[in-house]
Amino acid sequence: MPILEAARLRIRPLEAGDLVEVNRVLNAAWSESATVGEREPWLRWQIAAYEGLSSLMQPPYGDRAIVWQETGNIVGVAGLVPSFGPFRTLKSFGGGRSVEDRLFEPEMGLYWAVDPDYQRQGIACEAAEALIRFAFETLSLRVIVATTEHENTASIRVMEKLGMAINRNPFPEPEWFQTIGVLFNDGTAGRTR
Numbered sequence: 001m002p003i004l005e006a007a008r009l010r011i012r013p014l015e016a017g018d019l020v021e022v023n024r025v026l027n028a029a030w031s032e033s034a035t036v037g038e039r040e041p042w043l044r045w046q047i048a049a050y051e052g053l054s055s056l057m058q059p060p061y062g063d064r065a066i067v068w069q070e071t072g073n074i075v076g077v078a079g080l081v082p083s084f085g086p087f088r089t090l091k092s093f094g095g096g097r098s099v100e101d102r103l104f105e106p107e108m109g110l111y112w113a114v115d116p117d118y119q120r121q122g123i124a125c126e127a128a129e130a131l132i133r134f135a136f137e138t139l140s141l142r143v144i145v146a147t148t149e150h151e152n153t154a155s156i157r158v159m160e161k162l163g164m165a166i167n168r169n170p171f172p173e174p175e176w177f178q179t180i181g182v183l184f185n186d187g188t189a190g191r192t193r
Contacts, residue, residue, distance in 0.1 A: 001060035001080075004130040009123065010067040011078060011130055013050050018065055019043050021074045029076070029113035059108060059139065066114070066127045076114035078127040080135060083109030083145050085177040090167040092182035102171070108135060110146040110181075112158070124158045132162065136185045146181040156181070 004011040014022060023039040026032060049062050059080065066076035087093045088101040096102075110131055112124040128146075135141040146164065148155040159166060159181030167180045 001064070001134060004064075004134055006126045006130045008069055009075075009126055009130070010069055011064050011127055012067060014043060014046055014063060014065050014077075016043065016047065018074060022065065022077060025074055025076060025115045026113055028116050061108075063111065066112075066123060068118070074115075075118040076112060076123055076127065078110070078112040078124070078131060080131060081109045081111045083107045083147060085147070085174065085180070086169075086171075087145070087180075089170055090180055090182065092165045092167050092180075092184075095170070097170075107143060107145045108139075108141055110144060112155075119154070124155075125161045128158065128162055132183065141185060143182060143184050145183075147177065148179050148181075150178045152179070155179075 001013075003013075019036055019040055022043065023034060023036050026039070027034055046062055050060070053059065053061060061080055061082055063077045063079040063081075065074045066078050067073065068075045084104050084106050086102045086104055087107055088096045088103075088105070094101070110128050112128055114123050132144055135144055146155070146159050146162075148159075150168070156166060156179055159179075162181065162183060164181030164183045167182055169177045169180065
């Protein structure tokens with residue numbers, strides 16, 4: 001995936017030199033306390049995956065740095081990720097209730113985490129719009145999803161701003177498949193409504 005440009009942001013591949021800053025951002029965004037040493041294997045794997053996936057002609061899955069263009073600071077992490085779940089049970093996919101409909105299948109998902117100091121400024125939405133535009137225009141993706149917990153109203157609001165249909169898992173399981181935003185490619189390529 002090329003470096004993506006947005007009005008205020010640049011979405012670029014993570015680099016080894018990003019470790020301390022990315023660890024700080026992710027710890028703050030997710031209320032975690034991972035050490036740099038604990039986060040480092042993940043970053044090495046992520047960097048290796050860029051080339052590995054590309055050489056196998058696979059989708060450009062993975063996290064990328066959200067960089068504030070004005071300062072060059074990393075203000076978040078976003079990317080395209082594999083999302084796996086019983087999507088056919090959702091209204092956007094037909095709302096099926098059969099045993100077959102409850103089988104899991106993959107879709108391409110969006111991921112974002114923004115430094116709390118930069119939240120409520122439209123950064124997640126701006127980064128996600130750039131990723132959606134790339135996925136729809138360059139990858140010719142049919143549909144993109146985003147998942148979150150029912151109580152994560154901030155992420156649900158981002159999904160709404162992106163024009164995603166908001167779906168609730170009609171079943172209690174799996175516990176991590178709660179609120180799902182769904183956006184079909186209708187040619188608008190990530191423009192908000």
